[in-house]
Amino acid sequence: MTEWLKWTAPAAVVMSVAAPAYATQYMSVGEAQKSAFPSATGFAEVQAGRVWKAQAGERVMGYFYYDHVVGKHLLIDYAVAVDADGRVRKVEILNYRESYGGEVHDASWLQQFVGKSSQSALQMNSDIRNISGATLSSTHLTEGVKKVLAYHASHFR
Amino acid sequence: MQATSANIRRARPLLGTFVDIDVDDVDERQAEEAVEAAFAAVAEVHRLMSFHEADSDVSRLNRIASSGAVAVHPWTYEVMEMAADMNRRSAGAFDIGIAPTLQQLGQLPSDEDAPVLPGTCVPMAEAVELLGDNRVRFTRASVKVDLGGIAKGYAVDRAVDALRSHGVRSAIVNAGGDLAAFGPDARTIHIRDPRSPDRLICLVDVSNQALASTGRRFDPFRSAAATDSAVIEPKSRTPTCAVHGATVRASSCMIADALTKVVMIAGAEAAAPLDHYRASAIFISADGDVRATSDWQGVRHNAS
Numbered sequence: 001m002t003e004w005l006k007w008t009a010p011a012a013v014v015m016s017v018a019a020p021a022y023a024t025q026y027m028s029v030g031e032a033q034k035s036a037f038p039s040a041t042g043f044a045e046v047q048a049g050r051v052w053k054a055q056a057g058e059r060v061m062g063y064f065y066y067d068h069v070v071g072k073h074l075l076i077d078y079a080v081a082v083d084a085d086g087r088v089r090k091v092e093i094l095n096y097r098e099s100y101g102g103e104v105h106d107a108s109w110l111q112q113f114v115g116k117s118s119q120s121a122l123q124m125n126s127d128i129r130n131i132s133g134a135t136l137s138s139t140h141l142t143e144g145v146k147k148v149l150a151y152h153a154s155h156f157r
Numbered sequence: 158m159q160a161t162s163a164n165i166r167r168a169r170p171l172l173g174t175f176v177d178i179d180v181d182d183v184d185e186r187q188a189e190e191a192v193e194a195a196f197a198a199v200a201e202v203h204r205l206m207s208f209h210e211a212d213s214d215v216s217r218l219n220r221i222a223s224s225g226a227v228a229v230h231p232w233t234y235e236v237m238e239m240a241a242d243m244n245r246r247s248a249g250a251f252d253i254g255i256a257p258t259l260q261q262l263g264q265l266p267s268d269e270d271a272p273v274l275p276g277t278c279v280p281m282a283e284a285v286e287l288l289g290d291n292r293v294r295f296t297r298a299s300v301k302v303d304l305g306g307i308a309k310g311y312a313v314d315r316a317v318d319a320l321r322s323h324g325v326r327s328a329i330v331n332a333g334g335d336l337a338a339f340g341p342d343a344r345t346i347h348i349r350d351p352r353s354p355d356r357l358i359c360l361v362d363v364s365n366q367a368l369a370s371t372g373r374r375f376d377p378f379r380s381a382a383a384t385d386s387a388v389i390e391p392k393s394r395t396p397t398c399a400v401h402g403a404t405v406r407a408s409s410c411m412i413a414d415a416l417t418k419v420v421m422i423a424g425a426e427a428a429a430p431l432d433h434y435r436a437s438a439i440f441i442s443a444d445g446d447v448r449a450t451s452d453w454q455g456v457r458h459n460a461s
Contacts (some may be wrong), residue, residue, distance in 0.1 A: 002428040002429070002431050002432040002437075002450050002451070002452075003428070003450065003451045004425050004428065004449070004450060004451075005448065005449055005450075005451050005453075006446060006447070007439060007447040007448060007449040007453070007455075008450060024166065024177070026166055026167055026168050027167070035189070073355075074290070087452045091169060091170060092167065092168070092169060093167075093168035093169060093170070093175065096175070097169060100355035138170040138173060138175055138333075140169075140175075141170045141175075142170060145170075145177050
C-alpha cells in the first residue's frame with residue numbers, strides 16, 4: 001500500500017533554486033521554409049525578414065510568415081505557412097525562450113538566437129531541459145496566428 | 158548519401174498548449190516522417206476530444222447522447238473507459254461529468270442557446286453509460302462531459318506509439334508538462350514549483366515512462382506569478398485549494414494525467430488509486446509541505 005512521506009529536500013537548497021532560462025531552438029527560418037514547402041524551388045522575400053513567397057518555378061505555392069509573440073517572460077518565434085488558397089499549411093515554433101531575469105526584452109540577448117539552426121544548440125546558463133509544472137497556455141500564440149492570417153487575407157488574396 | 162543518425166526537435170501549438178517532440182537515434186528522413194505522424198496523432202486526439210470543436214466526439218455526445226446511443230471513435234471510447242475506471246477507483250474525485258460546472262466558472266465556453274443551470278452536474282457513474290462497441294449514452298439531458306483532464310495524456314501516448322511504429326528508438330513527447338519518454342537513456346525533467354514557476358521543486362529522470370504535472374495556471378506572457386488552480390473538486394464544485402500542485406509518474410501518460418487531478422483533489426487519500434495504477438507521486442500541500450509516495454524517485458536540484 002502506498003504511503004506518503006514528507007519529502008525532505010533541505011529547504012535552503014530548494015529555495016535557492018531559480019529556474020534557468022529555458023530556451024529551445026527548434027528550427028531556423030530556412031529549415032522551416034523547406035519543411036513547409038518541400039518542393040519549392042525558391043523563396044522570394046516579400047517583406048524583409050517577415051514574409052516570403054514560396055515558388056515552384058513560376059508557380060506560387062504559398063506564403064511563409066515569420067513572426068514573434070512576446071510577453072513579460074516569454075518570447076516565441078513562430079512561422080505560419082499559408083497555401084496559395086489561403087489555408088494554413090503549418091504552424092511551427094522556431095524558438096522558445098522563457099526567462100525571469102528580464103532578458104526577454106534585451107535586444108542583444110535576443111540577437112544571439114537570430115538565424116541559428118536547430119542543429120547549433122545554444123549553451124545557456126544551464127542545459128536546455130524539459131520542463132513540467134504549472135499549465136502553460138498557447139492562447140497568445142493562437143492569437144498571433146490569427147493576426148498573421150488577417151494580414152494575409154488583406155494583402156495577398 | 159549515407160543515412161545518418163539524427164536528432165530533431167519540433168514544437169507546435171496543439172491541445173491548448175505547446176507540444177514538443179524530441180527524437181533521436183533515427184535516420185534523418187525517417188525522423189521527419191515520424192515526427193509528422195506523431196503530431197498528426199496529437200491533432201487527431203484534439204479533433205476528437207476537444208470541448209471547443211463543434212464536430213468533436215465530445216461535442217456530439219454533449220449535444221445528442223442523452224437522446225440515444227452515439228458511436229464514437231475507438232480512441233474516444235478508450236479514454237472514456239479509463240475515465241470511468243478512474244472515477245470508480247478515486248471515489249468520484251476524477252469526474253468527466255464536471256463540464257457544466259466548468260462552464261459556470263467560465264473555464265469552458267457556454268452555449269448561448271442552452272444556458273447551464275446551477276446544480277446540474279451529475280456524477281459520471283450515474284450520468285454516462287458505456288454500452289460497448291464504442292457506443293455511449295447519457296442518462297439525462299443536463300449531462301455534459303469534458304475530457305480535458307485526461308485527453309492530453311492520451312494524446313502523448315498516441316504520439317509515442319506513432320514514433321515507435323516509425324522506427325524511432327528514443328524520444329520524448331511533452332504536451333505542456335504531460336510527457337512520456339522511451340529509449341535507452343533517461344531524460345531529466347525539471348519540475349517547477351507550482352507556487353512560483355520561476356523556481357524548481359526537483360529534477361526527475363524519466364525513461365520508458367510517463368510523467369504528468371498539474372498546478373496553478375501561469376502565463377509568462379503576463380507575469381511570473383501563478384494564478385488559481387484549474388482543477389475543480391466535483392463535490393464542492395469549486396477550485397481545489399488543499400494542494401498547490403502535483404506530479405505523477407506512471408506507465409502511461411493518460412493514467413499519469415488523470416491521477417494528477419486525483420492527487421490535486423484528494424491529496425493524501427489518492428494513495429489507493431495511485432497504488433492500483435502502480436504510480437508514484439509528489440505534491441505540495443497548501444501548508445507548504447512537500448509530500449511524496451515512499452517509492453517516489455526524484456533528485457533534489459543541487460543549486461551550486
